[in-house]
Amino acid sequence: MLVNRPRHRNKQFVAIVGAGETGLQLANALDQGTEYHPAAFITLLKANHRALINGIPVYDISHIERVVKEHRIKRLLLALDADSGIDRKRLLKKLEPLAIPVQTVPTMSELVAGQARINDIRDLELEDLLGRDPVQPDNAQVAASLYDRVVMVTGAGGSIGSELCRQIILHRPSKLVLFEQSEFSLYAIERELQAINQIEALGVEIHPLLGSVTHRRRCETAMRSFGIETVYHAAAYKHVPLVEHNIIEGVQNNVFGTFNVAEAAIAAGVKRFVLISTDKAVRPTNVMGASKRLAELVLQGLAQRQSDTIFSMVRFGNVLGSSGSVVPLFRDQIRDGGPVTVTHPDIIRYFMTIPEASQLVLQAGSMGQGGEVFVLDMGEPVKIADLARKMIHLMGLMEKTDDRPDGDIEIIFSGLRPGEKLYEELLIGDNPQGTAHPRIMMAREVSMPWDEVEQTLNRLMRASHEFDCDEIMKILKTAPTGFAHNGDVADLVWCNGNRQLNVASQESEKIRRFPA
Secondary structure, three states: OOOOHHHHHOOEEEEEEOOOHHHHHHHHHHHHOOOEEEEEEEEOOHHHOOOEEOOEEEEEHHHHHHHHHHOOOOEEEEOOOOOOOOOHHHHHHHHHHHOOEEEEOOOHHHHHOOOOOOOOOEEOOHHHHHOOOOOOOOHHHHHHHHOOOEEEEEOOOOHHHHHHHHHHHHOOOOEEEEEEOOHHHHHHHHHHHHHHHHHOOOOOEEEEEEOOOOOHHHHHHHHHHHOOOEEEEOOOOOOHHHHHHOHHHHHHHHHHHHHHHHHHHHHOOOOEEEEEOOHHHOOOOOHHHHHHHHHHHHHHHHHHHOOOOEEEEEEOOEEEOOOOOHHHHHHHHHHOOOOEEEOOOOOEEOEEEHHHHHHHHHHHHHHOOOOEEEEEOOOOOEEHHHHHHHHHHHEOOOEEOOOOOOOOEEEEEOOOOOOOOOOOOOOOOOOOEEOOOOOEEEEOOOOOOHHHHHHHHHHHHHHHHOOOHHHHHHHHHHOOOOOOOOOOOOOHHHHHHHHHHHHHHHHHHHHHHOOO
C-alpha cells in the first residue's frame, strides 16, 4: 500500500457502479492505468453492502451521497453486467442529483467483437438515458426472407441504410447491392462490409453502385443486371429545415425518387420492396413529412395497380446517432460551456436506436403482403428539455436558471424551426391492427386510386420543372396527405428570386416614371 500510494495520489478517484464481473474487470484495468483510481464499488444488492472486493469497499446505492463525499469521488463509472436486469432509467434517476460526471463502459458485445476494451470509458448515450429494453426481432423469419437472396439497399451510405446493410449481410444474402449517390459514403460502407464479410467468412458478393434514385433507367438497369429480388429504399432527404429551404430537391428525391425506384422494381421483376418512412409523414406540417406521405401514397397506388411486386412501408420516429441527432449536439454545447439550445420547452420526440429500428424494418419487410403501412412501437416519448437537463447533470454540471444564477450551463429556447411540430405522431387513424410481432402495428389509412396518384405526380413534375414552389405546396396540400404547413414558403432560391424580381420591378417602375 505504501509503495502504491504515490501512484494513486495523482489519479482521479472514481466509484464503480456495479460489483459484478464487469465491475471487477474494470477495477483491475483501471488499477493498471494512470488516470483513475477505483476507490469504491456501488452495489445494487443490499447483501453486498460493506463487503470488500480486491481490497476495495462495497457500498449499497442508498449510501452513495456519503460515499461520494467521504472518498472524494470525482466520477461514477457504470459497469453493469449484461444479464443484471437492472432498471437503468431508475438507476440514473438516483445518480442525476449528485452532479458529478456519470460515464459507462463498452457493452459485452463490443468487448467480444474486439471493438473496444473494458477501460474505454465513454459518455452516456441516449439509449443509456432512456433506459429502454431493445425490441427483439424474430430472427428466423428475417433470415428466411434474406438468406441466399439478391438484395439492394438505396441510400446505403446513410445512417439507416448503412445499418440495414450491416444487418442484412449477417443473414448471408447471395448478393448485396449498395446504391448511393455520395461517393465517400459508398466507399466507407463498402469498406466496412468487406471487412465484416472477410472476418465472418460470409461469402456475400458486395457490389457498390454510384447513382441517384432520381435516375429511373439507372435504377432499372442495375436491378435487371444483378437480378434483384428485394429492395430496401432508404434513400431520402430527411432533415426538416433543409428540405424546407430546398423544396424542389426534397420533392424530387423523396417523391419522384421513390416513384422511379418502385417503377424500376416492377419492370425488373423485384419480388419485395420496402420503403423506410417517418413519423413526420403523419399529419405533416413540413415539406419533408408531406413528401414522405406522398411517397407512401405512391406505393399504395402501385400496390393496387399490380400484384407481382409486394410493396410495404415502415414508419418510425427519430433514431439515435443519425445525422442531425440531438444528443451529440447537446454534448458538444455542454462541453463548450453552453448554452444548450432547445427549440421549445414542450417539444417531445420518440426515439429508437439505429440497430433496433433496422432490425424491425427487416422484420416488417418480411411480413408485408402488399400495400401495408407498418408502424414501429417507439415506446414512451421523451421531452427534449428534460433530456437536456439530464445530460447537463450526468456530465457533472448544474443548470443555470433565474433561481440558480451560479449554475454552469444555461438552456435557451430558440423557437420552432420552419415546419417543425411540438409533437410527432405515428398513426393517422385511431385503429391500428396488431401483427405477429408485439412491437409492430399495421396502420389502417386512406389511400389514393392509381389514376389520381398519376395525375398528382404529373402536376407535381410540371410545377418542379417550372420551379414553382407555391404550386408545389398547393399540390401537396390538395393530395390526401393531411399537410398543414405551419409557415410561409421558405425555399431559399424561391424567396431570393422573388426578392430580386421585386427589386427589378421597382427599378423598372422608377425608370417608367422618371425616364432619362
